[in-house]
Amino acid sequence: MEKGFLPICRRDMEEMGIKQLDFVYVSGDAYVDHPSFGHAIIMRTLEAHGYTVGIIAQPDWKDKTSIMEFGEPRLGFLVSSGNMDSMVNHYSVSKKRRKTDAYTPGGVMGKRPDYAVVVYSNLIRQVYKHTPIILGGIEASLRRLAHYDYWSDKLKRSILLDSGADLLSYGMGERSIVEIAEALDSGIDVKDLTFVPGTVYKTKSMDSVYDALTLPGYDELKADKLMYARSFYTQYCNTDPFSGKRLVEPYGEHLYVVQNPPAKPLSQSEMDRVYSYPYMRTYHPSYEEKGGVPAISEVKFSLISNRGCFGGCSFCALTFHQGRIIQTRSHESLLAEAGQFVWDKDFKGYIHDVGGPTANFRHPSCEKQLEHGACKTKQCLFPRPCKNLNVDHKDYIVLLRKLRELPHVKKVFIRSGIRFDYVMADQDDTFFRELCKYYVSGQLKVAPEHVSDAVLTRMGKPENSVYQAFTKKYKKINQEIHKEQYLVPYLMSSHPGSTMKEAVELAEYLRDLGYMPEQVQDFYPTPSTLSTCMYYTGVDPRDMKPVYVPRNPHEKAMQRALIQYRNPKNYDLVLEALKKAGRMDLVGYDKHCLIRPRQKDGRTQAFSGKNAGGKTRSSDGKAFVGKEQRKKRTIRNVHKKKTKK
DSSP states (O other): OOSSOOOOSHHHHHHTTOSSOSEEEEESSOOEESTTSHHHHHHHHHHHTTOOEEEEESOOTTOGGGGOTTOSOSSEEEEEOOSSOHHHHHBOTTOOBOSBOTTSGGGBSOSSOTTHHHHHHHHHHHHOSSSOEEEOHHHHHHTSSSEEETTTTEEEOOHHHHHTOSEEEOSSOHHHHHHHHHHHHTTOOGGGOOOOTTEEEEESOSTTOOSEEEOOOHHHHHHOHHHHHHHHHHHHTTOOTTTOOEEEEEOSSSOEEEEOOOOOOOOHHHHHHHTTSOOOOEEOGGGGGGTOOTTHHHHTTEEEOEEOOOOOOTTOOHHHHTOSSOEEOOHHHHHHHHHHHTTSTTOOSEEOEEESSSTTOOSOSSTTHHHHOSOSSOOSSSSSOOTTOOOOOHHHHHHHHHHHTSTTOOEEOOOSOOOHHHHHHOSOOHHHHHHHHHSOSSEEEEEEEOSOHHHHHHHTOOOHHHHHHHHHHHHHHHHHTTOOOEEEEEEEESOTTOOHHHHHHHHHHHHHHTOOOSOOEEOOOOSSOHHHHHHHHSEETTTTEEOOOOOOHHHHHHHHHHHTTTSGGGHHHHHHHHHHTTOGGGBSSSTTOSBOOOOTTSOOOSOOSTTTTSEEEOTTSOEEEOHHHHSOOOOOOOSOOOOOO
């Protein structure tokens, strides 16, 4: 394979001597030839197996000629919304339109449609009536069966039906796309591709479907939310490639959507090969005049060392997409990629990240997983670490040491996030000490998400006591190595299970910590997560017990305001929240109070307590002066000066 960008237009195709492409990839993202972008991996994988492929990036969905750039492909169209679900890309949790899109040249918003996969696929079908259309990427993967759609507040059908596509590849698609390509190339009709692991297809007859679990029909799911909760949990328990069953979802009496079991995880050598393809490692030069593609800046000098996650957070879709079995790259593969960084003109000596969904997972959670798969109804770390869990950071430690020793590398950071409960479960403190000594840039970001055990249980996160133990140990180690470094906790408001009582509990914790987070994330009900199922159904599908769900936008605003109760703009919301929670004891002048009473002249002082005078503290006690203290008070003379006549 010669190094160079893949064709983006007919002229490129002709200059390469290609008369007809085997595949045309239609993407909602701009073309970035980097292994952090799904379209690049799939296209390079196909190229490595002898197939020609071009990309139509961000076509004009209002003009059907935009997908006719290359003409009809020999084998089929591949369609993806890009690295994000198009609705998450477009809208905040409050359903307000975002202003920028990091995956578009110049960060311009609006270059892809809402529900991009459906729109692109229907656009193709208008022109090419019989050409195979294969869906892939995160949007298709997480919408492969009936799913709750937060933005329309409806239970939607499988995206395979609404798109008019022939086949859907879910999860990490390197295995399935090669099998699909080889089958189509051999002359097998796309309608007969019913046997590929990691795919979903539709059929009018169940005659050829065997060894399958039949889920409730779509009409039943719409009529009964509890039925949907049970159906979703069945799907959740069948996401493992070793133990997962074939699933069938009926749509009426003569239409069925069939999900084949997931594809097997890649071996280390297979992972190495995927990341060894001749990626250009940047965006297409045609975007230069528009300022390039912002998303590349976060990943250009980062290393993806693993896939999958056995953490099992309820609000995360990784179980449905990458699975729970960890797949890793070899040290040699990662060192070779890092060795390419030094030749880049923009490399300053800093490797920004070495990780994946969870940075410090470098092997399967236990030996059993490689033969029997992940446990269906048990988690590796929740509610506490499994007795069979293999807790070992040795391989990760050695890898990081090797990277630090590379010529021209000044510093290696870990930014993709560590699982702090996994760190605490390790009896050997070597990784924890080296993390603090070498891989933290003054602040370590971690994700306790909440402090209430009632909420943490619904989140699938460890008890708050585990995080408290972690913070103490982090502080102790930093003191021992004579470093002043701080923790930045990610916190989430309005997750299912969080009443106003739990929201106030979180505010009190932040009061005692002396810390106000700059950013707060409201729970975002994205497709195919346990938490989204709770949000829609009002029950936890794991035990079918009722769960309180904050749905009202005003209540969600109150819960969010409590986390930032020191902000004067939040005073009214905080006061209302405390009244609703029956916690007016937190309004006053004592050190335990969150806010002060409103003064007679109508003025307010946003917060009370021990830091009310001006200084607040970071999460580990570092004092800084608040705006109220820094701001210089001046008295302006409003009288005009007399002028001489």
